[in-house]
Amino acid sequence: MPRRKRRRLVTKEPHVSVYKPAGIPTRELEEILITIGEFEALRLADFEGLSQRDASTAMEISQPTFNTVLSSARHKVASGLVQGYILRIEGGQYRLSDGTGILECLDCGASVDMSSENKSTCQKCGSIRLRWLRWEKGKRPGDKK
Ligand SMILES: [Zn+2]
Numbered sequence: 001m002p003r004r005k006r007r008r009l010v011t012k013e014p015h016v017s018v019y020k021p022a023g024i025p026t027r028e029l030e031e032i033l034i035t036i037g038e039f040e041a042l043r044l045a046d047f048e049g050l051s052q053r054d055a056s057t058a059m060e061i062s063q064p065t066f067n068t069v070l071s072s073a074r075h076k077v078a079s080g081l082v083q084g085y086i087l088r089i090e091g092g093q094y095r096l097s098d099g100t101g102i103l104e105c106l107d108c109g110a111s112v113d114m115s116s117e118n119k120s121t122c123q124k125c126g127s128i129r130l131r132w133l134r135w136e137k138g139k140r141p142g143d144k145k
Helices: 036-047 052-058 063-083
Strands: 008-010 031-034 086-089 094-096 102-105 130-133
Touching: 008 036, 031 063, 036 052, 036 063, 052 063, 063 086
Parallel strands: 008 094, 031 086
Antiparallel strands: 102 130
């Protein structure tokens, strides 16, 4: 069976999407981008305390993949804190587990941040070719008819 890159299943999106060191102008700061999937991995493993096995099941990805995502997330957060960078949490390819669907960019494949005020353009590449993905319960979003 061919391996297909699947979107990480995300239970909830973060309340806050940007963390910025106080007292320093934004233009003088570097920024680290943490994807929603990486944030979810951190949340499940380090906040909720799930085992990597349970957390990977929750996100519907393999344990090695979860491990890679989690390591990347931890490294980004640590380097952001140590070096005083802006941490921005957004983007990446993901879908929400409540099944309400997502907007996907047809040009670069990014998921559009639904909490953003501007839902008509892709925040990643600026494209306006967006597709609203919806699926019925129990049906995989990637499945072809
Ligand atoms: Zn795009």
